[in-house]
Each structure stands twice: as C-alpha cells, then as structure tokens.
Amino acid sequence: MLAIIGKIRTSRGIFNRLIIKNDKIIILDNTVNPPEDCKIFDLGNRVLIPPLTDSHVHFIQSGIYLNSLDLGELKTCKELLAFLGEISFDEFIIDETLWGYNFDPIDNMPSAKELDKATNNLPVFIRRIDGHSCSLSSAAISMLPEELRNETGIYIGSLQEKIVKFFLRSLNESTLIKAVHKVSENALKAGAFYIHALFPLYEWIEVTTKIQDKLPIETTNFFETTDIESVKSLGLKHIGGCLLLDGSFGSHTASIREPYTDDPDNLGILYWSDKKLENFFSNSFNAGLSIAMHAIGDRAVEQYLRIAGKISNGKKLKSWRIEHAELIDKNLLRLAAKMEITLSVQPAFETRWGGPDKLYAMRLGNRWRKTNPFRDEIDAGISLLGGSDSYITPIDPVGGIFACIKRVNSDQSIKLEEAIALFADNPAKWENRETPLMVGSKAQAVILDKDFDFESKPKVVGIVRNEEITLFW
Numbered sequence: 402m403l404a405i406i407g408k409i410r411t412s413r414g415i416f417n418r419l420i421i422k423n424d425k426i427i428i429l430d431n432t433v434n435p436p437e438d439c440k441i442f443d444l445g446n447r448v449l450i451p452p453l454t455d456s457h458v459h460f461i462q463s464g465i466y467l468n469s470l471d472l473g474e475l476k477t478c479k480e481l482l483a484f485l486g487e488i489s490f491d492e493f494i495i496d497e498t499l500w501g502y503n504f505d506p507i508d509n510m511p512s513a514k515e516l517d518k519a520t521n522n523l524p525v526f527i528r529r530i531d532g533h534s535c536s537l538s539s540a541a542i543s544m545l546p547e548e549l550r551n552e553t554g555i556y557i558g559s560l561q562e563k564i565v566k567f568f569l570r571s572l573n574e575s576t577l578i579k580a581v582h583k584v585s586e587n588a589l590k591a592g593a594f595y596i597h598a599l600f601p602l603y604e605w606i607e608v609t610t611k612i613q614d615k616l617p618i619e620t621t622n623f624f625e626t627t628d629i630e631s632v633k634s635l636g637l638k639h640i641g642g643c644l645l646l647d648g649s650f651g652s653h654t655a656s657i658r659e660p661y662t663d664d665p666d667n668l669g670i671l672y673w674s675d676k677k678l679e680n681f682f683s684n685s686f687n688a689g690l691s692i693a694m695h696a697i698g699d700r701a702v703e704q705y706l707r708i709a710g711k712i713s714n715g716k717k718l719k720s721w722r723i724e725h726a727e728l729i730d731k732n733l734l735r736l737a738a739k740m741e742i743t744l745s746v747q748p749a750f751e752t753r754w755g756g757p758d759k760l761y762a763m764r765l766g767n768r769w770r771k772t773n774p775f776r777d778e779i780d781a782g783i784s785l786l787g788g789s790d791s792y793i794t795p796i797d798p799v800g801g802i803f804a805c806i807k808r809v810n811s812d813q814s815i816k817l818e819e820a821i822a823l824f825a826d827n828p829a830k831w832e833n834r835e836t837p838l839m840v841g842s843k844a845q846a847v848i849l850d851k852d853f854d855f856e857s858k859p860k861v862v863g864i865v866r867n868e869e870i871t872l873f874w
C-alpha cells in the first residue's frame with residue numbers, strides 16, 4: 402500500500418490523506434496518520450490533483466508538429482523569411498517536406514515565391530497558428546494534384562482544408578507511430594492521462610489502436626467524418642470532432658451574426674447549408690450516434706443548435722457536443738442547456754486572444770467581453786469539457802485550469818473546483834468513466850509543485866499510477 406499525505410485537491414474539496422492498494426484508491430480522507438505496513442509519500446509543499454483529460458486534441462497532427470519547426474516566436478512575414486534563410490532545418494523535414502507550424506503573423510502569410518527564395522526551393526508547408534490558413538513553396542505546390550494548385554501559395558477556407566489533408570494523408574506509417582508516441586509522452590508529462598483524440602483519417606485510428614497498449618495514456622477516439630458506417634465499424638458511439646461548421650476569427654472565417662469590426666462587409670463563412678447539415682444530423686441521430694462539430698462564431702453555433710433542435714424532436718442530446726463555441730450569447734446558451742448539449746471549450750484561447758487588446762477585440766470590437774462565457778455557461782446548467790485544441794495551443798490542462806480562474810474578463814472567471822471539473826470530472830462523465838480521484842477509482846493522480854493561486858500557474862512535477870510515484874522534476 403502507498404499513503405500520500407498532504408494537500409489533495411479535487412473538484413469536491415480538499416483532503417489530506419490518500420491510500421492506494423494495487424491499482425485502486427481505497428481511502429481518501431482528512432486523517433493524517435497512515436496505517437502500518439504502508440509506504441509513505443509526503444507531498445510537502447506540493448499538491449495532488451486528479452488525473453486530467455484534454456477533451457480536444459488533434460492527436461497525430463500534434464505529434465507531427467511536436468516534431469516540426471515551431472514558428473511561434475516570429476511576428477511578421479519578414480521575420481519568418483529572414484529566420485528560414487538563417488537556420489538549418491534538416492531535423493524538421495518530415496517525409497521530404499519542411500513543416501513549420503504555430504506561425505502567428507500580425508501582417509500576412511508568405512507567398513510561394515518568398516518561401517522559394519528563403520529556402521532555396523525546398524518543399525515547404527507553413528501553417529498559421531489557428532490552423533485556418535497555410536502557405537506552400539513552389540516545390541510543395543508541384544506535389545499537389547492540378548486542381549489544388551494556386552499560384553500565390555497562400556491558402557484559406559475549404560481549399561486550405563484540402564491542402565492540409567493532402568499533406569497529412571501522404572505521411573508514412575513509421576512517421577505516424579513516432580508522432581503518436583511523441584504526443585502521448587508529452588500529454589502525460591502535462592498531467593493528461595486521458596485524451597479525446599481527433600482523427601481525420603481512418604488509417605490513423607488504425608495505427609493508434611494497434612499501439613494503444615504501449616501508450617502511457619488512454620484515448621477516446623473521434624473519427625472526423627460524415628460516413629456513419631465507418632464510424633460504426635470502429636465501434637464508436639459518436640461521429641465528428643473538429644468537423645468544421647465555420648472557420649476561425651484569425652482568418653476572418655468564423656461565421657458571425659454581426660460583421661467583423663475590422664472588415665465590416667464580412668460575416669465569415671458557413672461551410673454547410675442547412676439542408677446538408679439536417680441530413681447529416683438526422684442520419685446520425687437515427688443511427689444512435691452523437692455528433693461533435695466545430696462552431697466558433699455565434700451564427701455557426703446557432704445553426705448547430707437550430708438543426709439539432711429540429712431533428713431531435715424534444716429529445717435530450719446529452720453527449721452531443723459543440724467544439725469551441727467561442728462566441729455564444731445567453732439565448733443560445735439557454736437553447737443548448739435545454740437540449741443538454743455539452744460544450745467543449747478551450748480556456749487557453751481566452752488567455753491568448755481574449756481581453757481588450759488582443760485578437761478577439763481586433764476582430765469583434767466590444768464583443769471581446771462576450772467570448773468564452775464560462776461563468777454564464779455553468780450558470781445556465783451546461784456541462785463544459787476543457788481542452789487545448791492541440792496543436793493550436795499545447796496540451797496543458799493545468800494551464801487550462803489556471804486560465805479559467807484568472808481571466809482578463811473576470812465576469813466570466815469560474816471557481817477553482819469548477820475549473821478542475823472541466824478537466825477531470827466532466828470528461829470522465831462524458832466518457833461514462835468513473836469520477837477520478839475518489840474511493841474506488843483508479844489509482845492515478847498528478848503532482849503539482851504548488852497550489853493554484855492568481856500569480857502563476859503550478860507546474861506538473863510528477864504523476865501517481867498504482868503504487869508508483871514518478872517525479873519528472
């Protein structure tokens with residue numbers, strides 16, 4: 402047996418003593434004395450929290466990007482081109498192409514000609530941080546089928562989705578396996594024992610399932626398709642994932658009801674017609690599948706809710722989920738709550754883009770006060786799942802919890818216990834898994850260097866699994 406003594410935080414309150422026997426938690430209480438014949442681990446200033454879940458991870462892409470060139474520090478197109486001209490990028494070449502990601506320019510994406518010059522005509526594939534635009538060099542364009550070629554090399558909208566799919570589809574199996582291991586190890590070190598893993602390709606789920614036993618984490622797999630039969634053949638009860646109803650704020654493609662503040666004729670893009678969506682929803686509903694789809698702007702969220710309401714005929718849609726729902730007003734929240742639809746949200750987006758002087762304010766003006774309204778959502782009775790949308794932001798559920806309690810828009814901050822539930826209890830409930838860190842549940846936990854406060858986020862320093870403690874630092 403192993404006894405852990407010290408501050409143990411859960412969504413249900415604080416405890417002082419945890420006792421593990423084999424792979425189960427047998428005691429969680431406030432007594433300080435451990436029983437005899439028990440190994441003891443004293444937390445000291447450290448704090449124990451439940452094993453966490455990241456409910457929105459582009460799984461293989463995250464692994465691929467962890468192995469590619471991170472452009473997150475570069476602020477302009479010019480800086481990018483100068484950087485590419487200077488560095489040696491051999492280790493970031495994946496299946497013959499240089500992959501760069503996380504690029505967040507305040508001006509524009511680079512053209513093919515600019516990339517050719519900077520990299521000496523190498524095949525180059527650069528993705529914008531929000532995943533909704535990309536740039537290709539001429540050598541990369543020449544790898545594409547004729548109908549996807551474009552002279553400028555800059556892609557947005559549905560064509561860019563096809564470009565991304567093309568490059569991802571051409572990855573070989575050993576590259577995929579390497580990516581799966583990389584992202585899994587990365588997740589565990591961040592305290593995520595569970596991942597809701599999104600897959601755009603059937604073969605990727607097969608590769609991941611094949612090596613599942615060797616991974617240090619558990620995944621709940623999502624196949625991002627509209628093909629009901631293939632989802633059923635995988636034994637899944639849900640369909641979709643980050644399946645796009647609209648685009649993103651960064652690329653002016655999120656579908657909104659009032660125009661963009663910095664582009665007054667633009668309402669963004671709705672990728673689906675009502676008719677097509679109704680068809681998909683009703684076929685999935687009749688097949689007993691719940692649906693997850695990406696909807697960022699209020700017009701896209703409204704479309705999801707309206708069509709879901711129409712096809713469900715008053716039935717509750719408990720495990721149905723909207724991914725992101727970044728701009729959503731109280732009327733839409735009431736509608737979602739009435740149907741018991743779950744929202745899968747990314748608190749780190751608010752840290753990165755929220756407040757009066759960042760991207761949301763630039764694109765939406767005063768509406769920055771209405772983005773990611775977690776307080777209103779919980780008050781409306783909606784179950785929230787916390788995620789990162791990795792590779793968009795890193796897998797970092799502890800950072801996600803911190804982002805929930807400390808917001809620029811403090812009206813929408815939530816309590817620490819609620820924030821822990823977003824990344825622990827709620828996803829477990831969604832998966833029909835036992836509540837983590839309670840008597841009878843699996844012996845798993847995360848060790849932090851300190852408790853949560855409003856100054857800085859705690860760091861994951863170790864994990865507990867069965868009677869074993871692994872310290873990373």
Ligand SMILES: [Zn+2]
Pocket residue numbers: 643644695696724725
């Ligand atoms: Zn998405």
Ligand SMILES: [Zn+2]
Pocket residue numbers: 457459643695790
């Ligand atoms: Zn996503």
